Amino acid sequence: MAAQKKLYIKTYGCQMNVYDSERMAEAMGGSGYVRTEVAEEADMILLNTCHIREKAAEKVYSELGRMKPLKTAKPDLKIGVAGCVAQAEGQEIMRRQPMVDLVVGPQSYHRLPEMEQTVAGGAKALDTDFPVEDKFAGLASRPKAARGPSAFLTVQEGCDKFCSFCVVPYTRGAEVSRPADRIVQEARGLVEAGVRDITLLGQNVNAYHGAEGGLAGLIWQLADIDGLDRIRFTTSHPNDMDDALIAAHGDCAKLMPYLHLPVQSGSDRILKAMNRKHTAESYLALVDRLRAARPDLAMSGDFIVGFPGETDADFEDTLALVRAVGYASAFSFKYSPRPGTPAAERDQVAEAAKTERLARLQALLAEQQTAAQEAMVGKEVRVLFEKPGRMQGQIVGKSDHLMAVHATGPERLIGQIAPVRIVSAAPHSLGAELL
Ligand code: SAH
Ligand code: SF4
């Protein structure tokens, strides 16, 4: 084996990038790299990037600018850009920042070890293909090292929905599902390494079709794994929520009562312009069906304000939808025009209106989140403890509803699920007593 070298990875964007960063680090392990948290000591730096909004993409170039002195101090340092900016900008990145040695798209990172050989020889390496071979099959199996109790597991990639604002179909490519047996095998390995809570990931995870019965079928297969106690999945599109998946929320005890189901807008006119292919009413009807299956389901969502053509009345419809659903948590963004997407070419909403709408929406969502947190006080819930808290003697973890909970308790409970009673609520965390 080659001498040990150090790899620093900085991850931006969604949970799929977090998973990909782990897999890239593991792939580079075979080339003698170990991961470091200190950029200054790295032999290779990889930025795993996000292209979803303008600010996310800009961050990459400012971070590369900040890395210049590192490269000056250590000319052998290799700098790579991975992820969705790599896919979207490709060669342009090396043109703007000639010190970048390597650019690798999200579907090609199984080729990283070869690319490392190329850059070690002093050449540049660029790979933004959507290769026909299966990326996951090309990656070495995952190491058996002990892990924390929660993990991500990508089961599906890409998107065929083409919402008119979104770059993901271009950066991640067409929908692809991993075969169920590989996923079950990977999940078993994670459980052997100490994982008890798995979040299945996909840009459109409920479009998963690699198992009989779709995502619900896969969830039922995973529910058979002893030692795996909690299953979650994200992110879903409303139109791919089939009957079996709705039913699983009521019938599968390991499927947790939390669902991230982005709607983007409450105005049918805007939903149509977004090419979402659902209405506000069909979304609300879906939420009703999910809550009929699982009455305590905690809902989360994504919203965009200031989409081209959005009027005050359209925005009021979004607020009305939010009031009708009652979200336990949510993410909301100003519309950001993305190059190459249809909506970027349309007449844009003034920045001041976007700012004002975002503030009003976020105030309402914050109110709902506080209400959801406070409604937990007095309840007995199960917490998977994940790590020591910031205060002496404290341990922190997540409830079934994915709320952060802290309690005074012994560190031996880390990695365990324990019953607690919630005694206090803050906007982002709950205080509890062990039972
Ligand atoms: N696949 C998921 C998530 C896509 S990206 C889904 O279908 O919901 C995560 C979120 O970023 C989106 O839900 C959307 O709310 C937001 N987003 C995507 N493109 C955006 C843009 N151009 N401007 C602002 N927000 C955007
Ligand atoms: Fe983007 Fe829409 Fe696909 Fe989600 S469903 S990734 S928002 S195109």
Ligand code: F3S
């Ligand atoms: Fe960003 Fe790509 Fe994820 S654009 S949100 S990192 S799929």
